[in-house]
Every structure is written in C-alpha cells, then in structure tokens.
Amino acid sequence: MVGGGFAGLVAAITCAEAGARVRLLEAHHTLGGRARATVGPYVAHDGPHVLYRDGPWWRWLAGRDLIGRSSGVPLSGLAGFRFRHGGRLRRTPPPALLPVLARRRRSAPVDVDFHTWISRHHGEAAASAAANLMGVATFDADPGRLSAAFVWPRLLRVFAPSPPARYLAGGWNGLIDRLATHARTRGVTIETGARVTELPPPPVIVATTLDAAARLLGTALPAGPSGRAVLLDLAVRADRRDAFVVSDLDAAGWLERYTVPDPSLAPTGESLAQAQLPLLDGEGKAGGLARLEALTDLALPGWRDRTTWRRDGVANRRSGALDLPGHTWRDRPAVDRGDGVYLAGDMVAAPGLLSEVSFNSAVTASRLAVS
Template sequence: MRRPHITVIGGGFAGLTAAISSAEGGATVTLHEAHRALGGRARTADRPYRTNEGPHALYNGGPHWTWLKQRGLLKPLAPLPLLPATRIRFHRNGVLRRIPPAGLLKLRGRRRAPVDQDFFTWAASQVGEAAARAAAHYIGVATFHHDPGSLSAAFVQERLRRATALPPEARYIRGGWGELITRMADQARVLGVRVETGARVDALPEDGPVIVATQLESARALLKDDRLRWESARTALLDVALRSRHGDLFAVSGLDFPGWVERFTTADRSLAPYGEELLQCQAGIGPGENRADGIARAERLLDAGFPRWRERATWRRDALALGRTGAVDLPGTTWRDRPSVDRGDGVYLAGDQVAAPGVLSEVSFSSALEASTLALRSVGIAGAGGPAPAPAHGPARLRAS
C-alpha cells in the first residue's frame, strides 16, 4: 500500500521536529524551506563568530530534552561553566550586585500567580514594588519583552521559575544551535524525508495534510487567515567580540530595565577565534522606541560588566528582532488562547506563537509534535512523538550550515 504523504512548510526547529515525527509515524514527508539554509531562528552564523539569533539556551526541564536525547540529537553539549567562571552580576540602581533582591526568588515559590492580573501588580502585592520591578525586568531574558511586568502574572511566573531553577536548567549546544539543526536534518533524511531548500511555497498543496511551521506572519499570508495574530516583542540584539581578558563575567542581568548580556565563549570556546570572547546582548524596546534605544541599553550593561570593552572590541553587529521572539500572553490570556494547531481541512500550525505549552523553544516543539500527531491521525495512522525507533545506523555527521 502507498504510504500517506505529509507536507511540512518551514525548516526551522518546529518544521524539522514535525518532519521527523511524521516520518517516524510511517508517512512520507516533504519539507520545504524558503531559505537556502535550514534552521529559521535556530540558524547559527558561519565562522569566525558563531552567533545565534540572540542569546540561546536549551532548558533540560522541557519536553523536547527527552525527545532529542532519545534520538541522539543532543550531544555534544558544551560543558556547564563552573564557578568562578559563571559569575553573574545583577545591574540594579546603576551598579552591579552579586545577588538579586530576595523578593525576586520568593516569587518563584509562591502559589500559582493569577492569569487575569498583570505580573507587576500581583508581584508588588507579594514582595513590594521594588522587588516586583526587579523580577519583571529580570525575566526579560526569557520573554525578550520591554515590559514583562505588564504581561499575565501566571505567564511571567512560570518563566521566572524555570529561569531561576536550581540546579540551572540552561544547557548549550556545542558550536551553536546550527549544530542541532544539522543533526536534526541528518535524522530527517535518514528517515526518508525529502528536504527542499530555496523552495518558497506560495500556495498550499492539494494532496495530503500540511503542517505550516513558519513565523505567524508568514502563516497568516499563506493561509489567508487574518485571525493568525498574537502578541510578541520587539528586541534589539547586539553581538560583540572582545579580546580575552582574565576575570570577565559570564553574564549581566538588567534589573533597572529588561536586558541581558552573556559571554557564550565561557562554555564553548569554539564560537570565536582563539584569544577572543563572544558576547550576545538583548534589550526589549517599547512601541515608541527604535533599535538605537535598545542598543544603548545593551551598551549600558556592557559598560557596567565589561569596563573599557570598546577598546577590546574586534567585531560587532546589531539587529532588530520583530515577531521572532515567541508569544507573550497578556493578562486574561494563556497559551490556550493563541492560534490553534488544527486549522481545519488538513492544515496544521506549528511555531512559537501557537497554542502549545512551554517556555521559549518548547512551544515550537510541543506544537510541532501536536501537529504531526493530528496529521498522522487524519490519514489513519495513530500515535506520534514516542521513543525513536532503533535505527540500523546513526545519522551521518554533516558540517553545520
């Protein structure tokens, strides 16, 4: 019997997850990616500075961790930095501090925050306005938002718990996220997925289920569905390379305003040439601000944490991220209110602004697995997303794009 066919549009983390899961379920799969390289927001720049699109980390407490591990896609991981190399400082009231306000950590242990109240109002009632403001700004690292305090209290508290978990959940892919994308693409091809890059899709195919794993704006245009909208964030990104110097910090968290600086070569020396350090910074920007405003805030954190960094700089690049920073939930909304995965007529949606639970990349993963499961069921195949079948041989190792 001819196996059913599933089309996946988009070759980022969500698209590759959906393609692998669909192929494991028994379907033939074709994946279309408009760009010449796979990866989407998970692409890693070519050498000499292997930057991601903003600071990236993989939380080992999420559902994708086990799924990737079962398929041998996680390793090699960069080793976790050990003290004192992992020195993190908190920029508060214009100076660096070694520890955050006590109230910030207290909020993560409180009973579940309400959905219909903004985080700042709820947090201020628990620990006071100063600590609530610091906590809201701190979680800019996991929301990319200019004002996390205005978001749903339940949404922000979940991210606060994950971002301050002990031991830390954050892990790093050696060589950048592009290495993970390469291994996932290898796995997809081993399973028989037909991967077509430089293949923009302007109309849905007529045969078989379709999984649209693109940015929500692109999905809205492709599906001609104006309902595909959700709140996201505008974020200024600044990447800099500095000549190495003993004693540099690992990270600086902004508590006076949402911002984050991380020295990624602390964990992975392969990301920059010998003798240089790679730092990636982010700062959310409001509706009335521009990229320069966010870059100025990122530079304030660099000034505080890496004195005279401009004299050591060997390279820099800045960018503005629009609609590429994942969903944010306003008061009164949860992930269940976002655009649904099942769009009807055999069309399914995956991505980081879709109705699926999780933090950061976990939303893309969870929605992709749900889309794959529904697509397989629509063609009479039950079950998807379980342990990987034992392969006859491991996927070939390819150079990262």
C-alpha cells in the same frame, strides 16, 4: 511540510516515524529558521540559545541521540554572574528579590498581571526587580504587564536552584544538521530554495511565521503580543574583569558571554558576548542600542578598544507569543485549522518556554496530520 526551522524539522521527523511519506519545503537555501547561526570563526545566534534539560525538547532529542556534546553552567560562570540595579553592577540581587525566588510552590493567577501579583505579596521593589529579571525570556520592556500565570513558571525554570540550561557545543548549527540528517534517514525529502506561494494539497503542516502562514491560508490569523528587542553581538579580546552574565534589573536587559561554557564559539583568546535589551514603546534601534551599550560598558570594561567583531539588529516579533492577563496559550491561533491543514511555531496554541512552543506545536500537528 512548509518551513525547515525547528518546528518543521521536528514535525517532519515525527510524521516520518509514524510511517508517513514527508516532503519538506524550505524557502531559504539553509535550514534552521531563527536557529540559524553565523558561520565561524564567530558563531552567534539571534538572542539566547540554550536548551532546558527539564523540558520536552531535551527528552525528545535525547531519545534520538541528537543532542551531541553539551555543557552546563561552569563554576567559573556562576562566579561571574552579576546584576545591574540602581545603575550599578552588583554580585548579588536586591534583597527584595530573594523572598520572591524562595516562594517557589505558589500558584500564579491567569487574570492578574505579574507586577500586581508580586507587589501584593512582596511590595513594589520586589515586583519591579522580578519583572525585569524576566526580560531574558520575554524580550519585552515591561514583563510585569503580562499574565502572572505566564511569567511565574518561566521565572521558576530559568532561575532554578540547579540551572537546567544546557549549552550545545559549537552552537545550534550542529543541532540543525543532526535533525536534517535524521529526517533524511527516515525518508524525508528536503528541498531548500523552494519558496511556497500556494498552499500544497493537504495534509500539510505550515511551520512558518504567522504572517507567512496567513498568506498561504488566505485568512487572517490573530497576532498576539510578542517581543521587540535590540540585539548586540560582540567578540572582544578576553579580559579577566569581564562578567559572565549580567541580568539588568533596571531595564529588563541581558548580557552573556557564551564562550565561557563553549570556547569554540570564538578564536582562542577572544570572548563572544551577546546582549539584548527590549525596546520601549516608540523607541528606535539607535536609542535602544545606546542604552544597551551602556549596559555593556558595565559588563565588559573597555570593550570598544577590545572589539574584534560586531553585529547588531532588532528582533521584532521573533521571540514567541506573550500572554496578557486573562489569556493563556490556548487563546493563540489553533494548531488544527481544519481540512487537513495544521500550524506549528512559537506563536500558536501550545505550551512551553521559548522554542518549546515550536516543539510542542510541531508534535501536536504531526499527530493530528497522521491520525
């Protein structure tokens, strides 16, 4: 197993449960991949970090008692949900968006972009709002350009009437530790600080980025579109005026105070907020960060004078594959590369929402490797 992120750990456990002897090699000195979070007192991740209890990840973890303590969206959080549209912060979405969210049983076409498909049924205003609503799950500045069949089911899950999102107590560091412990109890040998420069003898599962996998395989792997967004993490002294979530319907951004469901992520009396904004074509970090700070001005009034900790960065092609019109997840690089070599990760041919792609590809790769 090459790579000790979510995909690598899930694949290692799945293979070990099937009776295989597994050796996992991780280049970094800590496990977790993109799920690694900062060490307290401020526990911050790279972008949104929730599990969906209606997905395969949740059932797999629950069946092995690996979830730990978790919580849903508290009632106080629902009261603090805001939308930015027309340059202002509002408690309710624009009226044009409501009929879109109500028509949940409709099937979306693969070969039509999401904006065009929604506009045919509900008009331009609804299409723009619905597309920007999905910036949180695509990290893309124009989610409306993506296949309707890709965006629509994700919108239905993220914004379900009964939100399926669950927050893991203490962040995902604890989940990584539980996965690693479970893997070791199953006999998996885990080696950190073990950078791999040549493909190990098969059967081997490569659970890395596509670029790293291509170097190991000695072949080109088609890299489809992925997100590119600026990220901002802030710890601020708590203020009752602060929003819980702001969905930016003007620019596909998102801001969330993760200490509302999990106060342990920051010291007492402080809030940990994470914000993201997809970068426009040709836009650099400074320009995107300036626009994101303008969103933060609305969500956290006076935040600059209340900030106790801050970090920012750019997530480039680190948020999973995006499917354009005419394409589905089946068109991504195949899990089975032949000759006992398999891929796992969030850019390969597997279904799911965000980290679920890594999970599904890891399970598929494992079953093929041990069959």
